[in-house]
Amino acid sequence: MTVQKMEAIVYYSHTRKRRYFSKNAAIKGEANARIYKKYPLEQMESESGRVTYPGYDIAVDHPEFYRRAIRYLTYLLKKNT
Secondary structure, eight states, X not given: OOOOOOOOXXXXXXXXXXXXXXHHHHHHHHXXXXXXXXXXXBOOXXXXXXXXXXXXXXXXXXXXXXXXXXXXXXXXXXXXX
């Protein structure tokens, strides 16, 4: 068995700075990265072992909004690609 050089189509997500093999995965990754760019993750804070701030994650704290935003952004990105 030998190593062969092959060329393949790869899709690149600019916001996430990552390559994907499928167009749908690249679109989902780009949409997810854009949402988390606008609503970044916040780490939880604790003091003396007690939680003072639970943190923030848009997908957990507002799941319906997150699902709608992903669906809408993927629609827009598919339409423009």
